[in-house]
Amino acid sequence: MTVVVSPSADAASFKRARRTGNARRRCHHGDDVVWRWAIFSPALLLMLALSVLPLANLVFTSFYDVTWAQGQAIWTPRGFANYAALPGDALLRAGLVNTLIFAAGAVAGQMLMGFVLALLCSRVTRGQVFYRTLFILPILIPGIVVGAIWKLMFNYDFGLLNQAIGLLGFAAQNWLGTQQTALASVILVDIWHWTPFCFLLFLAGIESLPQDIYEAAEIDGASLWQELRYVTLPLMLPTIMVTFAFRLMVAFKVFDEVYLLTGGGPGTATEVLSFTIYQRFFTENRLGYGAAMSVMVIFLVSILLVTGLSVRRRAAVVA
Amino acid sequence: MSLLTALRRHGVAKHAALIAAAAIVVVPVVWVVAAGFRTQISLLMGAFWFTPVLASFNEVLFSKTSDFLVNYRNSLVVGLTSTALCLMVATLAAWSLHRMRWPTWVVHVFLGWALVFHMMPPIALASAWFTMARAVGLDSTLLSLVLAHTVLNLPMALWLMGVYVRDVPIELEEAARIDGASTPTLLWRIVLPIIAPGLAAAAVLSFVFSWNEFAVALNLTVKATATVPVAIAKFAQEYEIRYTQMAASAALSILPALILLLFAQRYIVKGLTQGAVK
Numbered sequence: 001m002t003v004v005v006s007p008s009a010d011a012a013s014f015k016r017a018r019r020t021g022n023a024r025r026r027c028h029h030g031d032d033v034v035w036r037w038a039i040f041s042p043a044l045l046l047m048l049a050l051s052v053l054p055l056a057n058l059v060f061t062s063f064y065d066v067t068w069a070q071g072q073a074i075w076t077p078r079g080f081a082n083y084a085a086l087p088g089d090a091l092l093r094a095g096l097v098n099t100l101i102f103a104a105g106a107v108a109g110q111m112l113m114g115f116v117l118a119l120l121c122s123r124v125t126r127g128q129v130f131y132r133t134l135f136i137l138p139i140l141i142p143g144i145v146v147g148a149i150w151k152l153m154f155n156y157d158f159g160l161l162n163q164a165i166g167l168l169g170f171a172a173q174n175w176l177g178t179q180q181t182a183l184a185s186v187i188l189v190d191i192w193h194w195t196p197f198c199f200l201l202f203l204a205g206i207e208s209l210p211q212d213i214y215e216a217a218e219i220d221g222a223s224l225w226q227e228l229r230y231v232t233l234p235l236m237l238p239t240i241m242v243t244f245a246f247r248l249m250v251a252f253k254v255f256d257e258v259y260l261l262t263g264g265g266p267g268t269a270t271e272v273l274s275f276t277i278y279q280r281f282f283t284e285n286r287l288g289y290g291a292a293m294s295v296m297v298i299f300l301v302s303i304l305l306v307t308g309l310s311v312r313r314r315a316a317v318v319a
Numbered sequence: 320m321s322l323l324t325a326l327r328r329h330g331v332a333k334h335a336a337l338i339a340a341a342a343i344v345v346v347p348v349v350w351v352v353a354a355g356f357r358t359q360i361s362l363l364m365g366a367f368w369f370t371p372v373l374a375s376f377n378e379v380l381f382s383k384t385s386d387f388l389v390n391y392r393n394s395l396v397v398g399l400t401s402t403a404l405c406l407m408v409a410t411l412a413a414w415s416l417h418r419m420r421w422p423t424w425v426v427h428v429f430l431g432w433a434l435v436f437h438m439m440p441p442i443a444l445a446s447a448w449f450t451m452a453r454a455v456g457l458d459s460t461l462l463s464l465v466l467a468h469t470v471l472n473l474p475m476a477l478w479l480m481g482v483y484v485r486d487v488p489i490e491l492e493e494a495a496r497i498d499g500a501s502t503p504t505l506l507w508r509i510v511l512p513i514i515a516p517g518l519a520a521a522a523v524l525s526f527v528f529s530w531n532e533f534a535v536a537l538n539l540t541v542k543a544t545a546t547v548p549v550a551i552a553k554f555a556q557e558y559e560i561r562y563t564q565m566a567a568s569a570a571l572s573i574l575p576a577l578i579l580l581l582f583a584q585r586y587i588v589k590g591l592t593q594g595a596v597k
């Protein structure tokens with residue numbers, strides 16, 4: 001969950017260090033080639049064995065159809081047929097659309113609320129630690145338990161939500177069982193789950209801002225709104241971008257909450273990409289087709305990452 | 320001074336908004352924990368007041384048909400082992416990459432790949448891990464899940480430890496070298512004490528993520544090796560959902576999180592915000 005920022009940042013500082021002559025001073029370490037390899041190799045081997053190899057395995061499997069007979073796997077070559085079938089898969093299309101709606105709605109909601117709460121919290125003098133402690137709680141709760149909590153909250157007969165709107169005189173709603181409200185309900189749960197995380201990053205960001213700029217703004221007679229618009233927001237932009245990238249990444253992978261709350265239903269109302277892969281691969285046992293789908297999703301994610309990084313680099317050049 | 324300015328001076332409106340938000344965060348959790356102490360009938364009736372009973376907790380923990388204690392043990396074993404492994408591997412690699420004069424492209428490619436890997440949906444890899452584990456006879460063992468969680472948390476640990484390793488003053492390392500320290504001595508005696516806070520932050524996060532992880536655990540475990548999230552999902556899937564038992568097991572599953580929140584909050588905050596702000 002920690003925000004992993006572009007490796008180019010490390011590389012940049014590395015280059016700088018070399019240029020300023022640190023490299024020469026570091027030659028003691030550099031000479032120690034055996035140790036250099038010895039302590040790097042466990043991580044390298046682990047990555048090769050458990051990320052590169054599985055990916056190769058997926059790509060390989062995606063060109064086959066795997067069926068089972070008497071406990072034996074029968075591999076039938078399919079060429080690109082598995083990939084050709086992807087665009088016609090209605091479930092996949094629903095998963096893609098819902099994932100995009102889910103990611104956009106949830107991330108926008110939690111970033112906005114997280115920012116407002118962080119602003120409020122940074123302006124109070126007492127109780128900051130108290131609020132922060134309470135707000136961290138959802139970050140630590142397992143996704144599946146968040147699902148369990150809200151399955152109870154959303155329950156038609158006794159859920160707290162229906163009880164509350166009942167007191168206000170509204171009719172009980174079948175939140176998770178209705179086409180129109182199911183996806184919105186899941187988005188709401190995600191906002192509940194991750195607003196605190198955005199809050200935490202934004203609060204840390206706001207508190208690390210230099211105070212003298214605010215004093216200058218005050219002397220110049222800036223209104224609260226002007227201060228926010230021309231001082232806080234521009235200074236916070238890097239933190240906002242990192243939080244956004246990170247949340248988008250995790251929202252794209254959503255699985256646990258959907259699995260427990262709706263199982264993708266009703267119909268395909270809450271079908272998301274991770275869940276589609278799960279169904280094709282594990283429920284229907286279509287290894288080859290599921291692998292092709294996984295490869296496609298990983299490919300999409302990589303494109304997203306590369307464009308994200310190049311946008312960042314361009315933004316850095318502009319700034 | 321009018322009442323309005325007095326209210327404003329003490330930030331009453333801000334506190335009111337913050338307290339409302341805190342209530343939205345806390346009320347669902349408290350309500351579900353309370354549901355664990357109800358009888359199924361009392362919960363279904365929706366009565367506000369109830370007499371707490373321990374029946375659901377008893378059922379979850381000690382009934383013959385429940386494996387919850389085994390699940391709890393599995394989660395602890397997987398969480399602690401994968402955390403230890405992950406920290407060891409990541410710290411050594413981070414120090415090697417940042418302080419041992421690798422060609423730039425090695426650092427670039429390795430950390431870049433870690434980032435790409437971090438973005439992949441775990442469920443897409445779970446299928447391949449499952450096939451590989453079966454090929455080497457590791458399917459339905461805890462070891463396969465330990466390895467999966469280790470590698471899932473590796474990018475986070477690499478990044479976090481990288482930040483701390485680069486903060487170690489290079490002069491200190493050089494001084495130790497001149498005094499004749501070997502690489503292991505240098506790492507153990509000089510570097511490790513300095514990066515200890517980073518290790519604590521990475522350890523807390525790694526354990527929490529492993530404890531919470533569901534998608535991979537669901538597909539790499541069987542009945543005997545199932546972890547807590549897998550067990551809780553089962554409660555929700557049975558034909559007749561046992562609501563109070565689901566609530567009780569949910570309450571039990573957040574105990575480690577509560578303990579960490581009380582005693583390791585500093586490290587959680589440090590771990591989560593590191594990098595975003597720097």
